[in-house]
Amino acid sequence: MHLYDFVCGLARSLRRQGLKVGISESIDACQAIGLVIDRGFEDILTAIRVTMVKDPSKYHLIEQALEEVATGGGGTGEGESGEQGGEGSEYAMQPMGMSRGSGQDQNSASTQFVMYSPAESLHRRSLRPIDIHALKTGKRIIKRMRRRLAVLPGRRSTASKKGDIAFAKTIRHSFRTFGEIMELRKSTKILSRARLVALIDISGSMDTYTDWLVRAMYLFSRFTRRVEVFVFSTRLRRITDLLAITDFDEIRRRLSSEIDLWGSGTRIGYSLKIFLDNYGNMLNRSWIAVIVSDGWDTGEPELLKFSMSNLRQRVGRIIWLNPHTDKPNFRPLTIGMMTALPYIDVLAGMSVLEDYSSFLRFFGKSIKPLKRGESLVRRQPERLAL
Amino acid sequence: MSRADLLEGLTIDTLIEKLEKHLYVADRSLATALYLAIKMNKPLLIEGEPGCGKTEIAKVLAEVLQTDLIRLQCYEGLDASDAIYEWNYPKQLLYIRLLENKGDLRDVESELFSEKFLLKRPLLAAVMHEGEIPPVLLIDEIDRADEEFEGFLLEFLAEFQVTIPEIGTIKCKKQPIVILTSNRTREIGDGLKRRCLYYYQSYPSREKELKILKLKVKGLDESVMAKIVDFVNVVRQRPEIAKKPGISESLDWANALARLSARDLNRETVMATLSCIIKTQEDLMRIDIDSILSMIGSMGGKSG
Numbered sequence: 001m002h003l004y005d006f007v008c009g010l011a012r013s014l015r016r017q018g019l020k021v022g023i024s025e026s027i028d029a030c031q032a033i034g035l036v037i038d039r040g041f042e043d044i045l046t047a048i049r050v051t052m053v054k055d056p057s058k059y060h061l062i063e064q065a066l067e068e069v070a071t072g073g074g075g076t077g078e079g080e081s082g083e084q085g086g087e088g089s090e091y092a093m094q095p096m097g098m099s100r101g102s103g104q105d106q107n108s109a110s111t112q113f114v115m116y117s118p119a120e121s122l123h124r125r126s127l128r129p130i131d132i133h134a135l136k137t138g139k140r141i142i143k144r145m146r147r148r149l150a151v152l153p154g155r156r157s158t159a160s161k162k163g164d165i166a167f168a169k170t171i172r173h174s175f176r177t178f179g180e181i182m183e184l185r186k187s188t189k190i191l192s193r194a195r196l197v198a199l200i201d202i203s204g205s206m207d208t209y210t211d212w213l214v215r216a217m218y219l220f221s222r223f224t225r226r227v228e229v230f231v232f233s234t235r236l237r238r239i240t241d242l243l244a245i246t247d248f249d250e251i252r253r254r255l256s257s258e259i260d261l262w263g264s265g266t267r268i269g270y271s272l273k274i275f276l277d278n279y280g281n282m283l284n285r286s287w288i289a290v291i292v293s294d295g296w297d298t299g300e301p302e303l304l305k306f307s308m309s310n311l312r313q314r315v316g317r318i319i320w321l322n323p324h325t326d327k328p329n330f331r332p333l334t335i336g337m338m339t340a341l342p343y344i345d346v347l348a349g350m351s352v353l354e355d356y357s358s359f360l361r362f363f364g365k366s367i368k369p370l371k372r373g374e375s376l377v378r379r380q381p382e383r384l385a386l
Numbered sequence: 387m388s389r390a391d392l393l394e395g396l397t398i399d400t401l402i403e404k405l406e407k408h409l410y411v412a413d414r415s416l417a418t419a420l421y422l423a424i425k426m427n428k429p430l431l432i433e434g435e436p437g438c439g440k441t442e443i444a445k446v447l448a449e450v451l452q453t454d455l456i457r458l459q460c461y462e463g464l465d466a467s468d469a470i471y472e473w474n475y476p477k478q479l480l481y482i483r484l485l486e487n488k489g490d491l492r493d494v495e496s497e498l499f500s501e502k503f504l505l506k507r508p509l510l511a512a513v514m515h516e517g518e519i520p521p522v523l524l525i526d527e528i529d530r531a532d533e534e535f536e537g538f539l540l541e542f543l544a545e546f547q548v549t550i551p552e553i554g555t556i557k558c559k560k561q562p563i564v565i566l567t568s569n570r571t572r573e574i575g576d577g578l579k580r581r582c583l584y585y586y587q588s589y590p591s592r593e594k595e596l597k598i599l600k601l602k603v604k605g606l607d608e609s610v611m612a613k614i615v616d617f618v619n620v621v622r623q624r625p626e627i628a629k630k631p632g633i634s635e636s637l638d639w640a641n642a643l644a645r646l647s648a649r650d651l652n653r654e655t656v657m658a659t660l661s662c663i664i665k666t667q668e669d670l671m672r673i674d675i676d677s678i679l680s681m682i683g684s685m686g687g688k689s690g
Contacts, residue, residue: 020576022580024580024581025580028426028428028583032426032583035421036422042414043414046418046419047418047422049415049584049585050419050422050430050583050585051583054580056588156463168475171478172475174479175478178486179482179483192462273625276628281569281570282572284571310628313666313668
C-alpha cells in the first residue's frame with residue numbers, strides 16, 4: 001500500500017470515529033511518517049499521534065483505525081460525517097421503540113419481553129427547537145448576566161479619571177505636546193468575568209427540565225465564551241463544543257444522536273469524579289460551578305462526598321439547583337443531597353428558571369459583585385427564597 | 387561539527403542521547419515528536435500535568451542545539467505590546483529633549499521610530515534573531531492567555547512575520563523552533579491545535595522517574611530514591627489528593643532529603659519534608675502517610 005493511500009484510509013477511519021482530521025493533518029502525517037518510516041512501528045505510531053490525534057483520550061482509536069486500514073475497511077470514503085458508519089457499532093444496544101423500522105424488527109417485536117439487565121439503559125431524545133423571539137430575549141438577559149459575572153480584578157486596564165497614573169499612556173499622550181507632560185493619564189483594572197461550569201443531570205428524574213436547560217446553556221454559550229457545559233447521568237459528556245455550533249437545529253440533531261445518556265439512572269459522585277479527573281486542572285477560585293440535579297444518586301455516597309469536597313477546593317462557589325427545593329416541605333433527605341449539602345454555597349429550586357427575570361434575580365443574588373480585594377470565598381449554604 | 391551540521395545530522399537516537407547528556411531523560415515518543423517538529427518546521431504543542439518537564443524540554447533543546455532560548459510566559463491579559471514590541475517611550479522623550487537643545491530637528495520622525503527605540507518582546511526577538519541555528523521559541527502556558535491572544539498566534543505561527551506600522555513588515559530569516567506548553571487549564575482552540583504537532587506528556591513510568599532522580603540528585607542513597615518514586619506514585623494514584631505531585635516535586639523532595647542526609651524514608655522524615663510534594667492544606671490533612679509507607683514497604687519486599 002502506498003503511503004498516501006495508507007494515510008488517507010487512516011484519516012477516513014479516524015474521522016468516522018468522530019475525530020477532526022482535516023487535509024492539513026493528513027499532509028502533516030504523510031510528511032511525518034515519511035521521516036520515520038525506516039524506523040520501528042513505535043516511531044510511526046508517534047508520528048500518527050502527533051499529527052492526527054491531538055487528544056490523549058482518543059489515542060486508543062488509532063489501533064482500531066489501523067486495523068480497519070489493514071483489513072481494507074477504511075477506504076470506501078462513505079459516511080465520513082461520523083453518523084452512519086460509527087453509529088451501528090458504537091450503539092449496538094438500541095433501546096426498545098427506537099428500532100430503525102425494518103420489517104424484520106417488527107416481526108421480532110412479538111418475541112421481545114422485559115426483564116432486568118445489569119447493562120445501563122441509555123436513551124436518546126429529541127429536543128424542541130428554539131424560536132427567534134427566545135433568542136432575542138435570551139441575548140438581552142445574558143448580556144445583563146455577563147455584567148454580573150464581572151467580579152474579579154483582571155490584568156487589563158482602561159482609561160479612568162479615578163484610577164492610578166499610567167506612565168506609558170502619559171508619555172505617549174505627551175508626544176502631542178512635543179514631549180511636554182500636560183496631563184496625567186490614569187487607568188483602572190478591568191474586572192474579569194468569573195467562569196461558569198454547568199453540570200447538568202439529564203437522567204430520567206430530571207427529564208422535565210433538560211430541554212429548557214440545554215436551550216439556556218446554548219444561549220449562554222452564544223454570548224460568552226466563559227462557560228463550560230457538561231451533561232451527566234451514569235456517565236459524563238462535555239457538550240461545550242456542540243453548543244458552540246451556531247445553528248441550534250444542528251445542535252439538537254447532534255445532541256439527540258450523539259448523546260445517549262438521556263433518561264437513565266444517576267451517578268453524581270462518579271460523574272463529578274470523572275469531571276475532576278479530566279477537567280480539574282482548568283478550575284480555580286474564579287470558577288463558579290452550577291450543578292443542576294435532584295440529588296437522586298445511585299452511586300456510592302462516599303464517592304459523592306469525596307468528589308464534592310474536591311470540587312469545593314477547586315472552585316470559588318458551588319450553586320446547586322434542585323427541583324424539589326421548591327416544594328414547601330422540602331428537606332434534603334436523599335442521601336445524595338445530604339452528602340453534598342455541606343459543600344454547597346447556594347441551594348435553590350428550579351422555580352428560579354420559570355421566567356427570565358427570576359433567573360436574573362437569582363444570579364444577581366448568588367453571584368454578588370465583590371468588593372476590591374475580596375476573593376470568592378465560601379459562604380454558608382443558603383436557600384434562596386424567590 | 388558546525389552548528390548547522392548539528393541540526394542537519396540530527397536523528398531521534400542522537401537527540402535522545404544529547405538530551406540525556408544535558409540531564410533530560412526523554413521518552414522515545416517525545417524525542418520523535420521533537421525531531422518531527424524540527425524537521426517539519428512545525429510548532430510543537432506539549433500538553434500535560436504540571437511539573438512533568440514541559441518547559442524544561444524547551445530549555446534543554448536550546449542547549450542541545452547550541453542556540454538561544456526565547457521565552458514568552460503567557461498570562462491572562464497578555465497583549466501585543468508584551469508579546470511583540472513596544473516603543474521605548476522614556477528614551478524617545480529624552481532623545482527629543484536632546485534634539486531640542488541642539489536645535490537640530492531634521493529627520494526626527496524617522497530617527498524616533500527606528501530600531502534603536504524599539505523594545506523587542508519575545509515574538510519580535512524570535513523573528514529578528516540572527517544566528518546560524520534558529521532560536522527555540524518557548525510559548526509557555528498558552529492556556530493561561532486569552533482566546534484573543536490565541537487567535538493572534540494563529541497568524542503569527544502561519545507567517546512568522548511582524549508588521550510594525552512605522553517600520554514595515556519584518557520576516558524571519560530562519561523559522562524558530564516553536565514549543566508551546568499547556569497545563570490544560572482550558573481547552574486549546576482547534577485552529578491552534580491544527581497548526582501544531584501535538585504531544586501529551588503524562589507522568590513518567592517508575593523506571594524513568596528513578597532514572598531522572600539518579601541523574602539529577604547527588605548525595606542520596608539509591609534505595610531512598612526508589613522509595614521516593616514509589617511514594618510519589620502511590621500519592622498520584624490516590625483519588626483524595628487534589629494536587630498531584632509532578633516530577634519537579636519528586637526532584638525537590640529528593641534534593642531536600644539529600645540536604646538532610648536522610649538514610650531512609652520513614653514516618654519522621656516524611657512528616658518533616660512532606661510539604662515538598664503536598665502543597666495544599668486539605669491534601670495534607672487527607673494523606674495517610676502510614677498506609678502509603680506500609681504499601682511501599684510491601685512493594686519493596688516484592689521487588690526485592
